[in-house]
């Protein structure tokens with residue numbers, strides 16, 4: 001349910017008396033991906049969860065302007081770049097939890113505990129199965145080679161997913177090698193950059209381009225609707241540092257009234273019991289190693305993922321944006 005702010009506050013007031021331990025979540029993760037989980041948490045624990053969904057920009061702005069008056073206890077969003085930004089703006093507080101430390105691998109959470117990854121999203125190479133022999137694919141960097149001239153499709157550099165990808169390449173390869181690669185990508189573009197991963201995949205399926213870089217769950221959605229789509233996923237950098245991964249995740253709000261409740265909800269979401277749905281509803285990968293991936297996701301095969309701490313994507317985001325601008329990646 002998407003509340004406007006007035007309705008939201010009146011709901012809060014109305015529910016204030018009995019629901020002292022209510023937990024309020026601000027979420028940029030879509031309604032249909034979180035509602036079933038929160039409803040289950042309510043049934044299992046008796047604690048009421050109220051949520052507001054919006055894009056991350058407006059949510060961060062709202063947290064800032066509400067300051068100490070904010071009703072929010074937990075911020076749930078996508079991409080380590082966004083979580084890192086919220087932390088930088090002082091909107092999150094550190095949480096120290098043995099359960100979170102056990103359930104979530106160290107590279108998928110803030111080292112200081114301001115935020116924790118709850119699902120893993122892999123940003124990988126997609127290719128047209130009629131046009132490309134996957135034996136000719138290898139790394140993200142190799143998409144800059146002349147072989148791919150006029151054959152590559154990319155989403156806009158304005159999207160945080162690509163900023164995080166390039167930030168992680170800077171962390172690993174350094175600025176100059178990364179810039180050379182990004183320039184090569186731009187040279188190889190078959191079409192102007194697209195506004196979404198889905199459009200990149202549709203362009204690959206239509207033969208407008210042969211390869212692209214996308215988050216796997218967008219491919220999963222297309223494949224679910226069209227099982228015969230002539231597109232497949234390729235896992236790059238398997239001889240090197242692995243597939244670029246990012247997270248959706250959450251952190252306890254700096255000015256939360258219900259720190260205990262928010263921490264309990266965060267812990268609950270990291271448990272095996274909730275992880276299968278948290279990841280599975282969006283065809284993502286669980287952060288909790290003890291949980292199986294959804295069958296449709298498992299069908300894409302296993303891969304080695306990059307284990308650089310995803311917080312580097314935030315730290316190097318501004319450098320990545322400048323680099324992409326210099327390289328002409330729009």
Ligand code: FE
Pocket residue numbers: 215
């Ligand atoms: Fe997405």
